[in-house]
Amino acid sequence: MELLKERIRRDGTVKGSDVLKVDSFLNHQMDVALFEEIGKEFLRRFDGCGVNKILTIEASGIGIACVTAQFFHCPAVFAKKSQTKNIAGQVYTTKVESFTHGRVYDVIVSAKFLGPGDKVLIIDDFLANGAALEGLIDLVNQSGAELAGAGVVIEKAFQPGGDRLRARGIRVESLARVKAMSEENGVEFVD
Amino acid sequence: MELLKERIRRDGTVKGSDVLKVDSFLNHQMDVALFEEIGKEFLRRFDGCGVNKILTIEASGIGIACVTAQFFHCPAVFAKKSQTKNIAGQVYTTKVESFTHGRVYDVIVSAKFLGPGDKVLIIDDFLANGAALEGLIDLVNQSGAELAGAGVVIEKAFQPGGDRLRARGIRVESLARVKAMSEENGVEFVD
Numbered sequence: 001m002e003l004l005k006e007r008i009r010r011d012g013t014v015k016g017s018d019v020l021k022v023d024s025f026l027n028h029q030m031d032v033a034l035f036e037e038i039g040k041e042f043l044r045r046f047d048g049c050g051v052n053k054i055l056t057i058e059a060s061g062i063g064i065a066c067v068t069a070q071f072f073h074c075p076a077v078f079a080k081k082s083q084t085k086n087i088a089g090q091v092y093t094t095k096v097e098s099f100t101h102g103r104v105y106d107v108i109v110s111a112k113f114l115g116p117g118d119k120v121l122i123i124d125d126f127l128a129n130g131a132a133l134e135g136l137i138d139l140v141n142q143s144g145a146e147l148a149g150a151g152v153v154i155e156k157a158f159q160p161g162g163d164r165l166r167a168r169g170i171r172v173e174s175l176a177r178v179k180a181m182s183e184e185n186g187v188e189f190v191d
Numbered sequence: 192m193e194l195l196k197e198r199i200r201r202d203g204t205v206k207g208s209d210v211l212k213v214d215s216f217l218n219h220q221m222d223v224a225l226f227e228e229i230g231k232e233f234l235r236r237f238d239g240c241g242v243n244k245i246l247t248i249e250a251s252g253i254g255i256a257c258v259t260a261q262f263f264h265c266p267a268v269f270a271k272k273s274q275t276k277n278i279a280g281q282v283y284t285t286k287v288e289s290f291t292h293g294r295v296y297d298v299i300v301s302a303k304f305l306g307p308g309d310k311v312l313i314i315d316d317f318l319a320n321g322a323a324l325e326g327l328i329d330l331v332n333q334s335g336a337e338l339a340g341a342g343v344v345i346e347k348a349f350q351p352g353g354d355r356l357r358a359r360g361i362r363v364e365s366l367a368r369v370k371a372m373s374e375e376n377g378v379e380f381v382d
Contacts, residue, residue: 029268029304030253032260059249059269063257069223076254077220082292101273113220 001041001175005189007034008154014181018128018156026153027060027125032067038175039068042123042151045173046072049148051121053077055114055140057096057107057132064153065123072121077113079139081105092142096135099128107135111143118145127152127174130161137170149173157190192232192366196380198225199345205372209319209347217344218251218316223258229366230259233314233342236364237263240339242312244268246305246331248287248298248323255344256314263312268304270330272296283333287326290319298326302334309336318343318365321352328361340364348381 013021025031054076056065062078069076081096082105090111097104114120122136133150140147149171155162157177165172177190204212216222245267247256253269260267272287273296281302288295305311313327324341331338340362346353348368356363368381 023301024303025266028271028301029266030257030260031266032257033264035257036261059253059271062250062253063267063269066221066223066226066254066257067261069221070227070258073224075216075220075222078250078254080219080250110214110219112215 001038003037004034004153004176007031008176008187012187014183014186017182018159020154020156020178020181020187022154026064030063032063035064035067038064038153039071041175042068042121042173043071046121046148046151049121050119051148053114053118053120053145054123055079055109055120055136056123057081057136060126061124064125068121068123068151075113076123077109079107079109079136081107092139094135094138094142097131099131107139109139109143114139114143114145116144118143119148120145121148122150123152124150125153127155127161127165127172128159130159130165133161133165133172137165151175154178192229194228195225195344195367198222199367199378203378205374205377208373209350211345211347211369211372211378213345217255221254223254226255226258229255229344230262232366233259233312233364234262237312237339237342240312241310242339244305244309244311244336245314246270246300246311246327247314248272248327251317252315255316259312259314259342266304267314268300270298270300270327272298283330285326285329285333288322290322298330300330300334305330305334305336307335309334310339311336312339313341314343315341316344318346318352318356318363319350321350321355324352324356324363328356342366345369 054069065076091108152174155174245260256267282299343365346365
């Protein structure tokens with residue numbers, strides 16, 4: 001998605017060898033006009049797949065998931081990172097290691113909102129080692145829902161997550177695939 | 192907002208005397224078509240106020256904030272509940288007590304995304320004791336931005352937060368104000 005790559009080149013900042021800061025438009029301040037273009041592109045790629053539910057994980061996936069859900073005319077569900085008082089009843093649960101936060105989260109989704117008959121598109125802002133997506137796929141499998149695939153805004157293609165998921169037969173659509181990045185040379189994309 | 196009140200009556204569930212579960216459409220599964228109507232209503236109420244930024248707090252405010260920002264044609268920013276490795280540079284920080292989670296969070300926003308010249312509309316899903324909104328207002332004040340007001344989807348009007356904020360001169364617009372609720376009688380709204 002050229003518009004997105006241009007935006008990453010212009011406003012993204014590389015820190016060290018593996019942090020790409022896109023907090024001015026993607027995951028802290030959110031450019032919702034860009035999100036609309038992202039949602040349209042996910043629809044173009046997954047149109048006709050029968051998607052009736054968008055699944056993401058809090059927090060930075062939520063905005064993109066909601067705007068994408070507008071194009072699919074379906075609800076979005078976000079998996080929660082810890083048990084709260086306000087989730088009662090049956091839940092599906094999995095564990096996800098966050099490398100950003102340096103900890104392991106219990107991630108849960110209520111069984112009321114995911115189950116047989118659902119065709120699920122997973123949406124997230126980043127794909128690097130794949131831990132978050134693998135956790136969400138585990139939740140979909142536990143629920144008996146069918147997985148249409150995963151839509152990712154930025155994939156760090158030099159990390160193993162995307163390849164590992166594709167090797168499992170999962171359809172992963174990334175709108176910008178970063179081949180390499182450095183503070184000196186910025187971001188280089190996979191063609 | 193009658194559509195919202197009808198939805199709360201139909202799909203909301205009261206637990207005990209103070210928990211209103213609306214997780215099937217507002218804060219776990221998200222009905223983005225309803226969010227569009229909510230965004231339109233916030234625009235109707237705050238139109239002409241010069242709002243150029245929407246501010247919310249993770250996680251359940253994010254979806255509503257993003258869809259609302261589409262109607263205001265401005266970015267949305269979400270305040271984060273704890274310091275992560277990926278926030279560097281100057282931040283504004285405040286403390287917010289979550290009664291749902293039984294703990295106090297450090298809430299931060301990057302100084303890059305809030306400052307003088309911004310006219311901020313704060314958006315959140317719930318207003319009860321007002322702790323989250325007071326924290327967000329504190330962040331706005333620290334930044335030197337101007338506050339247009341706060342737009343809340345559901346206000347528990349039997350708790351003190353809304354009255355306390357209005358007594359400070361802050362414009363609070365709540366789309367559904369709950370006067371009383373119980374497991375036996377359901378939800379009663381302020382007229």
